[in-house]
Amino acid sequence: MDWSISPDWPGNFWLRLIIIAVILIAFVMSSVIMFIWMERRVIARIQSRLGPNRAGPFGLLQAFADTIKILTKEDIVPTLADKVLFWAAPAIAFVPTLMIMAVIPLMNGLQLADLNVGVLYIAAISAVSAIGIFLSGIAGNNKYSLVGAIREIAQLISFEIPMVLALAGLVIACGSMSLSKIVEAQSIPFILLQPLGFVIFMVAILAEINRTPFDLVEADSELTCGFNTEYSGMKFALLYLTEYSEAVVGSALITAFFLGAWRGPILPGILWFTIKMFAVFMFILWLRGTLPRLRIDQSMRLAWKGLLPLSMFNLFIVSLQTVFFPDLALWISIPAYIIISVIIIILWAMFMRKERQSSNA
Amino acid sequence: MALPTEPFILNIGPLHPSTHGVFRMRVTLDGEIIQDVEPVFGYLHRGLEKLCEKYTYKQNIPLTDRLDYVSAINNNWPYVMAVEQLGGIVVPQRAEYLRVIMGELQRIASHLLAVGSLMNDMGIFYTAFMYMFREREKIIDLLEMVSGQRLLYNYMRFGGVSMDIPTEFLPALARFLKVMPGFLDEYDSMLTGNEILLSRTKGIGVMSSEMAINASASGPMLRGSGVKWDLRKDAAYSVYDKFEFDIPIGQNGDCYDRYRVRMEEMRQSLRIIHQAVEQMPAGKEKLPVPLRLRPAKGEVYTQIEAPRGTLGCYLVSDGTEKPYRCHFRAPALINLTVLRNLLIGQKLADAIIIFGSIDISMGEVDR
Numbered sequence: 001m002d003w004s005i006s007p008d009w010p011g012n013f014w015l016r017l018i019i020i021a022v023i024l025i026a027f028v029m030s031s032v033i034m035f036i037w038m039e040r041r042v043i044a045r046i047q048s049r050l051g052p053n054r055a056g057p058f059g060l061l062q063a064f065a066d067t068i069k070i071l072t073k074e075d076i077v078p079t080l081a082d083k084v085l086f087w088a089a090p091a092i093a094f095v096p097t098l099m100i101m102a103v104i105p106l107m108n109g110l111q112l113a114d115l116n117v118g119v120l121y122i123a124a125i126s127a128v129s130a131i132g133i134f135l136s137g138i139a140g141n142n143k144y145s146l147v148g149a150i151r152e153i154a155q156l157i158s159f160e161i162p163m164v165l166a167l168a169g170l171v172i173a174c175g176s177m178s179l180s181k182i183v184e185a186q187s188i189p190f191i192l193l194q195p196l197g198f199v200i201f202m203v204a205i206l207a208e209i210n211r212t213p214f215d216l217v218e219a220d221s222e223l224t225c226g227f228n229t230e231y232s233g234m235k236f237a238l239l240y241l242t243e244y245s246e247a248v249v250g251s252a253l254i255t256a257f258f259l260g261a262w263r264g265p266i267l268p269g270i271l272w273f274t275i276k277m278f279a280v281f282m283f284i285l286w287l288r289g290t291l292p293r294l295r296i297d298q299s300m301r302l303a304w305k306g307l308l309p310l311s312m313f314n315l316f317i318v319s320l321q322t323v324f325f326p327d328l329a330l331w332i333s334i335p336a337y338i339i340i341s342v343i344i345i346i347l348w349a350m351f352m353r354k355e356r357q358s359s360n361a
Numbered sequence: 362m363a364l365p366t367e368p369f370i371l372n373i374g375p376l377h378p379s380t381h382g383v384f385r386m387r388v389t390l391d392g393e394i395i396q397d398v399e400p401v402f403g404y405l406h407r408g409l410e411k412l413c414e415k416y417t418y419k420q421n422i423p424l425t426d427r428l429d430y431v432s433a434i435n436n437n438w439p440y441v442m443a444v445e446q447l448g449g450i451v452v453p454q455r456a457e458y459l460r461v462i463m464g465e466l467q468r469i470a471s472h473l474l475a476v477g478s479l480m481n482d483m484g485i486f487y488t489a490f491m492y493m494f495r496e497r498e499k500i501i502d503l504l505e506m507v508s509g510q511r512l513l514y515n516y517m518r519f520g521g522v523s524m525d526i527p528t529e530f531l532p533a534l535a536r537f538l539k540v541m542p543g544f545l546d547e548y549d550s551m552l553t554g555n556e557i558l559l560s561r562t563k564g565i566g567v568m569s570s571e572m573a574i575n576a577s578a579s580g581p582m583l584r585g586s587g588v589k590w591d592l593r594k595d596a597a598y599s600v601y602d603k604f605e606f607d608i609p610i611g612q613n614g615d616c617y618d619r620y621r622v623r624m625e626e627m628r629q630s631l632r633i634i635h636q637a638v639e640q641m642p643a644g645k646e647k648l649p650v651p652l653r654l655r656p657a658k659g660e661v662y663t664q665i666e667a668p669r670g671t672l673g674c675y676l677v678s679d680g681t682e683k684p685y686r687c688h689f690r691a692p693a694l695i696n697l698t699v700l701r702n703l704l705i706g707q708k709l710a711d712a713i714i715i716f717g718s719i720d721i722s723m724g725e726v727d728r
Contacts, residue, residue: 047491143371147393147709212486213557221379221482222713292557293484295710296393349556356560 020112024101031274032244035281036063039244042282046289067237075233078141085139090231090238093132096125097245103179104252107262107269111180118179119171122253123164126208129246130156133210133217133227136239140230148226151296152217155207158303159214163204165311166197169318170257179256189260192334196314196341198258200307205254207299209246212288216296251280298356306352313344368396371709375404379482379713382723388704388712395712398704400697405727413687418444418654419519421687425674426513428689429725432471434463434504435667436725437517439674440687442598442663444519447656447678453648456521457600458641462534463504463516464665465630465637469541470500471668472581472623472630475720479620480552482717483561489552496544499537506530519654521647534638541631549624562617566703566715569614576699579692580670581622582719586614592666599665604636616718623720655682669693669720691728693721 037052037060044051052059077086103118105111115121130152137149171177173194174185182190191198207214218226228239255261255276262269264276294302317340321328374385383404389397409428413421425440426433438460445452473493480489501511507526508514516523552558568578573586583590591608593601609625611618658680664673670692679685696719704712 043486043488047488048495049491143369147371147390150392212484215484216710219484219710221484222710224378288486289488290551291485292480292555292561293710294557295561295708297708298557298560353556356556357563 017112020110021102023110024106024112025098027106027270028098028101028245028248031248031277032241033063034278035244035247036066038278038281039285039288042285043289046286070237070240071234073233073236075235076230078230080141081230082139082141085135086230087235089132089136089139090235090242091132092135093129093242094238094245096129096132097242097249099125100249101252104249104256105180105183105261106273110262110270114178114180116176116178118182119167119177123160123167126249127156127160129242130208132242133239136231137217137227142230144223144225144229145227148217148219148223148229151219152210152227154296155210155214155216155299155303158300159204159207159307162200162303162307162311163208165308165315166201166204167257169194169197169311169314172315172318172322183256183261183263186260186263188330188334189258189263191258193337194258194314194318195338196310196344197318198254199341199345200311200314201257202254203302203307205250206284206287207303209250210243211247211250211284213291213294214299215293216299219293221293247281247284248277251277251284254280301355302352305355306348310344310348366391373712375401379478379717381478381717381721384716384721384723384726386700386704386712386716388709390709393708393710395704395707395709398701398712400700402697402723403727405723407728409728410687410689413684415683417682418656418684419652421684422517423513423515425689426515427724428691428728429667429669429672429693429722430512431474431722432467432668433513434460434467434516435471435665435672437515438464438665438667439663439672439689440676441517441519442665443661443674443676444654444656446661446663447659447676448519448650448654449657450520450650451648452520453645454600454642455525455644456646458637459522459526459646460517461599461601461604461637462634462641463507463514463522465633466500466503468668469627469630470497470504472627473497473500475668476548476620476623479616479714479717479720482713483558489548492544492548492551496541499541503530503533503537506533518647518650520650521645523647525646531638534634538631538635538638542628545624545627553621553624559617561711561714562620562718563615564613565616565707565711566718567613567615568699568703572699572702573614576695576702578670578696578699580666580668580696581619581626582670582696582699584608585611585619585622587612587618592664592671596664598663600637601633603640604633606632616714619718619720653682655680664690667692669722669725670696689725689728691725693719693725697721697726 041051052062055061055065077083100122102112103115103121133152134149137145137152170182170190174182210217228236231239255273259276262273264272368389368391371388371390372385373388374380375383385401387399387401388395409424412424422437425436428436473496477490477493481487504514505511507530508516508523568586570586570588573583573588587610589608589610594608606629609622611622656678658678660677662673662675664671672692673690675688676684677686703715
C-alpha cells in the first residue's frame with residue numbers, strides 16, 4: 001500500500017498550506033495532551049503509585065480537567081514585573097516550538113515546507129524558544145526565576161553547539177540539509193549508522209527541552225519552580241504547554257533525524273512517526289524517573305569537555321567515511337560505527353569520571 | 362572585559378520545597394556561588410520545654426513525641442529514662458527489648474525518610490522518595506499494630522511501654538525483616554553507583570572529623586566524618602550491650618558518606634531487631650507506677666542515640682509532680698550549627714544537598 005501524499009495535494013498551493021498547518025497544530029496539541037497523560041501515568045508507575053485515574057478512562061481527561069482549572073485561576077502580574085515582557089514571554093517561548101514542526105515530515109509529503117536549509121532552520125528557531133523562557137525568567141522580577149533564566153541561557157549556548165555538530169554529521173552523510181532528503185536517506189535509520197551522533201543529539205535535546213538530568217532551569221528542589229515561579233493562570237498554562245510541546249518537538253526531531261521518521265513497513269507513515277516519537281518520549285520519562293539532576297557547572301562541563309570533543313570526533317569519522325569510503329557496505333559500516341562509538345563513549349566516560357574526581361575533591 | 366557585578370540575596374525558605382519544614386536560609390549569592398548564609402529558624406517554636414513545666418510527668422510523654430515527629434518513639438526514650446532514674450523506677454526486661462525493637466524500627470523509618478528526601482533534593486523526581494515511603498509505610502503499619510497510632514505513638518511509659526505486642530505482631534515483623542534487606546539492595550542498585558549521584562555528593566560539604574567533634578555533631582553527621590562514636594556502643598543504655606552490631610563510618614565526611622552511613626545503619630538496625638526478637642524474654646511489659654508520680658528532688662541527664670544523633674534529656678525535679686525544668690539536647694539543632702561553615706563557597710544546588718544531608722527535623726530544632 002502506498003501511503004504517501006503527492007506534493008501537490010489537494011491541488012491549490014494555499015489550501016494545501018492551510019490544511020497541513022491545521023494538521024500539524026492538531027498533531028502537536030493532541031500529542032501534548034497524550035504526553036502530559038503519559039508523563040503522569042508512567043512516572044506514577046515507575047514510582048509504584050497509580051497516578052491520575054479519575055477524570056475519564058485511565059485518567060485520560062486529566063489534562064482537560066487541569067486546563068479548565070487553570071483557566072479559572074486568577075491571573076497575577078507582580079507589581080515590579082516588566083509587564084510587557086511578562087505577557088509576551090510565554091508566547092515568545094511557545095510559538096517557535098510550533099514553527100519547528102513546519103519542516104518535520106510527519107509522513108511522506110505531509111510537510112508544511114520542505115526547506116533546503118531545514119537543519120539550519122531548526123538550529124536557529126530552537127534557540128528562539130529558549131529566549132522566550134529566558135525572558136519569562138527575568139520579567140517576573142523574582143530571584144529564583146532570575147537564576148533559572150541565567151541557567152537557561154548558559155545551557156542553551158553550551159548545548160546548541162554539540163547538537164548542531166551532531167546534525168552536521170547527518171548533513172555530510174546524506175549531502176543535504178532538507179529534512180525530506182535526510183529521511184529519504186534513512187533506508188537504514190541513522191541511529192545505526194551514526195550511533196555516536198545519536199547519543200550526542202539525544203543528550204543535547206534533553207538539555208534543550210530542560211528534561212532530567214538537565215532540568216536545572218526549573219529545578220524544583222532548588223529554585224521552587226525556576227523561570228515560571230511568578231506565573232499563574234493562563235500564562236502559566238502557556239509555559240506549561242511550551243514545556244510539553246518542546247518535548248514533542250524534541251522527540252519528533254530525534255525521530256526524524258535518527259529513527260527514520262515515517263519510514264516503516266505496513267502501517268501508514270504518520271502512525272510510524274507517532275509510535276517512534278512516543279517511544280523516544282518514553283525513554284525521556286524513564287530518565288526522569290531515575291536520574292538525579294546535574295549541577296550547573298557539571299552540566300557545562302559535560303557540554304564543553306564531553307559532548308563538544310565527541311561531536312567533533314563524530315564529524316571527523318563521518319567525513320572520513322563519506323570522502324574515502326563512500327560506498328562502504330552496510331554490514332561493515334554499521335558494526336564498525338557501533339564499535340567505534342562504544343569504545344569512544346566508554347573512554348570518554350572514564351575521562352569524565354577522572355575529571356569529576358579531580359574537580360570535586 | 363570584566364562587567365561590574367554585585368552579590369544578591371536570596372531567601373531560601375521558610376516556604377520552600379526542600380527546607381524540610383519551615384527553615385529559612387538567607388543566602389548571599391555571587392552568581393551561583395554562596396558567599397554567606399544566615400540560617401533563620403524558630404518558625405515552629407511551640408515552647409515545648411516550657412510546656413513540660415506546666416504538665417505532670419506523665420502528661421509530658423506525648424509532648425516529647427512532638428519533638429522530632431519523624432522518630433517519635435526515640436524521643437520518648439530519654440525523657441522516660443530520665444524520670445525512671447529520678448524516681449528509681451525499675452523497667453522489666455521485656456519492656457527494654459520492646460523499646461529496642463520499636464526504637465530500631467523507628468530509626469529505619471527515619472533514615473528512609475532522610476535518604477528519600479535527600480534524593481528528592483538532588484532531583485530524582487520523587488522516585489527514590491516513593492520507594493522509601495513504601496517501606497516506611499510497612500514500618501508504620503507495624504508500629505500502629507503496637508501502639509494504635511501512625512505518627513506520634515505515645516508508646517513509652519515509666520516502667521515499661523504502654524502495651525504489650527499483639528500476637529500477630531511478631532509474624533508481621535518477621536515478614537518485614539525477611540523482605541527489608543531485598544529492598545535495601547534495591548535502593549543500593551538504583552542509587553549508590555549512579556554517576557550523577559556520585560558527582561553530586563562526593564566531595565561536597567566535607568566536614569573533617571576535627572570540625573565535627575568541635576561542633577559536637579552527632580549521629581550520621583559525626584560518623585560520616587569518620588568518628589566511631591555511637592552511644593549504643595560507647596555508653597550502652599537499655600539492653601544494647603547484649604547485641605552484636607557494627608558502627609558504620611565514612612572516610613571523607615562528605616554528603617556521600619553521610620548517605621552511605623544512613624544506608625548501612627538501616628542494615629545494622631535490622632540485625633539488632635533480629636537479635637532482640639530472639640532474645641526477648643516473656644514477662645510483664647510494664648510495672649505499676651504511682652499515678653501521681655513525685656520523683657525525688659534532684660537532677661539527671663540521660664541520652665540515647667536517636668536517628669539524628671545524641672538526643673539528651675536534662676530533667677530537674679523539685680519533688681512536686683511537675684518537672685522543675687526539662688531540657689532536650691536536640692541533635693538536629695546542634696548538627697545544624699555547622700551549616701554556615703559547610704555552605705560558604707559552595708554552589709546553590711549543593712547548598713540544598715548539604716542541607717538535606719544534615720537531615721534536620723524542624724520540630725526538634727525549634728522545639
